[in-house]
Amino acid sequence: MSKVYILHENDDWTIHLTRRLDELNVPYEAWHLDEGIVDLTEEPPEGVFYSRMSASSHTRGHRYAPELTQSVLAWLERHGRKVFNGSKALGLEVSKVNQYMALDACGIKTPKTIAAVGQKQIIEAAEKLGETSFITKHNRAGKGLGVQLFHSIEALKQYVYSEDFELPIDGITLIQQYIQAPEPYITRCEFVGGKFVYAVRVDTSEGFELCPADACQIGDLHCPAGEAAEEKPKFQVVENVENPLIAKYESFLSDNEIAVAGIECIRDVNGTIYTYDINTNTNYNAEAEAENGIYGMLELAKFLQQELHKQGFIPVLHY
Template sequence: MKKKIYILHENNEWTNHLIKRLEELNLPYESWHLDKGIVNLQEVPPEGIFYNRMSASSHTRDHRYAPELTGAVIDWLEFHGRKVLNGSNALRLELSKVKQYTQLERFGIQTPKTVAAVGKDHILEAAKSLNMTPFITKHNRAGKGLGVQLFYSLEALKEYLNGPNYEEPVDGITLIQQYIKSPESLITRVEFVGGKNIYSVRVDTSEGFELCPADACQIGDLFCPAGEQPQMRSKFEIVENPRKDLIEKYSKFLSANGIDVAGIEFIVDENGTAYTYDVNTNTNYNSDAEAKAQQFGMLELAKLLGNELEKL
């Protein structure tokens, strides 16, 4: 059987852009849509290169157990010595911001003060222990800004927890986190392919905290913890990133955690302090920003997968 590139995922809309690039480069591939399926541990997996782009937000597309199935598939592949880009450890980081923050801090990368809690009473206690206002809540296993809410008081949080709009996290873990305000309503997303920084994209968050750059990503208005004043500028723009020291730390963090492809987001406060708050291991790219800068993330990813396949 001819060796191929295998894409492990649960969202065709996010995968089509990569498939287009693979076809442009005439690379053999197969798509494994893992929302449901079977893992036969008695069988030997095919030869090839496997790329995991499972998303923490899969449950919002009615693919509740896709990450668990993908985890089982990757364990099977790794047991048989198959090369998996963004393998089992990358998947664990994708599914837990707690794991992200502890690993980021291990490499000297500052994250917002955060307390994790399970249960409404404990969420309230966690907010008290954080001892700062305003603060935000978010889901531990999330994506697309899920569960992000701003609170100016403990009373407001209590009302939310006991009200009809409370969102239960899919893994039960809610994070109570230090609020970081950007004076310019901006965050920066640093993109890596093959462990190398390909570019940074500045994201205008003035109209909401929906930061997924994919063209198909639309979930409506969500709270923006980076500011609220709208400005006339491109929502996504590829820029020169002056934080070279941060990029170097990110590279070491990714290498140590077995992450080959990622987008890492940080926000800078009024004092110029950078806080890193999200690691996305199934990163997408914005076509308008890339066309303007003539830099293409999915093309770089397709080349990486092709090079890995050639090594076999």
Template sequence: MTEKIYILHENDEWTNPLCEALDELEQPYELWHLHEGQFNLMKEPPQGIFYNRMSASSHTRGHRYAPEYTAAILTWLEAHNRKIFNGSRALSLEVSKVAQYLALEAFGIQTPKTIAASGQQHLVEAASQSGLSSFITKHNRAGKGLGVQLFHSVNELEAFVNSSQFEPSIDGITLIQQYIKSPNTSILRYEFVNGKFLYTVKVDTSEGFELCPADSCQIGDQFCPTTSQPKAKFEIVDEGQADLIAKYEAFLKANHIHMAGIECIMDENGGWYTYDVNTNTNYNPQAEAIHGQFGMKEIAKTLQAELLALKEQRSTIK
């Protein structure tokens, strides 16, 4: 059987740009949509290069158990020593902010003060014990800014969690997190391909927390850049701190993460806080076109090189 590139995912629209890039390079690939399916543990996986693009927000598209099923697939692939980009460790961080923050802190990367709680009453108690005058809630298993709400008092939070508006995280864990007020209402998102820094995106957050850079996103938000009259919300900039980038690259290498977007925010005192690692990174086409850099094309080139190396290796063995 001819070796090819396998893309593990649950969202066709987010995957289309990568398919287009692979088509341009005339590379063989196959999509594995992992909303549901089956695989035989007694058989070996096919030969090829595997790229995991499973998203923590899959349940918002009706794919509730896609991450769990993907985790099983990745375990199978890893047991047979297949080459995987963003394997099981990457997935475990994708679906848990708690895991992300602890892993980041291990590399000296500052994250916001955070308390994890399960249960509405414990969430209120966590806010009371935090000592924070302003704080946000956030889903532990999130993506697309799920569950992000700003509160200025525990009473505000208590009224919210006891209302019909409150929606718990899909994994039952909600976070109380220090609110970082940016002096210029923006965040920076560092993009990495094959573990190396690619570029920095400045994102305007003045209109909300749901940040979706994809060409075809599904948050339906008025400020999403894919609406009929998009705003200049995403801009590739020559900003970024070399020491922080070095820490990010070390963090990614140690956690076997190859493709990622890492988001951080500066507070009013000039301190930087990292609050999200997205291992299912998407790119904004308008910003990329202006800057002349294209994340999906770089990923496609990386997969192409690995596939060529695998073919040469197997040819030598034969």
């Protein structure tokens, strides 16, 4: 029987999707790609394939999961299988440089950014950027890896040449213009099937690590997901988002063969919107969704069910 195949490396994030697939009686199989083999002499099974491989897989001990997934995707695509968030999407997931160049090609504004390899080169890049305040981040990131805010070159030097310096998994550090927002929040726009579903306002007052996944509530004091100590929740679904870039985002996703994504942006004091992250392994915050009665993983499960139906694998849609 043909089914949905989920390519991933994190059960804690994937279970929210498989529960929804169970609710809809959609047949599926999860491929946990932290290790494995790809037999290029065989053909893949029939079905619908969805990759939610994460750029931060190495932080969970799955260093080569993206590389293995890239091999699996090449195999699937060579045999003409229906793949969502395939090779092109994964190429963007694991490289912010790739993201910014793709966004630029679609006329979407990103913060000024310089990529550097080497401690000396990081300092040189910051000097060349010429900004009073700037941030560093990892090129292959996720979970806010390597994000630090600096207000001087001297402060950056002290960090880069200290034991606290985090070496990026691919060696590439980004030095980026710091966007000062009039209020401490960013906006994350969620898309399923390449179409806008909803936006969420994310409070950034306590830091930069902004993973909305419920699993992040465990043992990660820097991740403002789920319940917060203060009355104001960290994540709030915005019903009527005022973002003139939604149409451009949808066009960007289409051009780059991305079906499912969360796109993060920030508006500066002059009202200019900067887009700074594309997450093709998007997660959702349960409390924020429950407040508004809209559920990203349910929409995704329905989308995958419909794709099976289109291919004649499911005779009747169940809602």
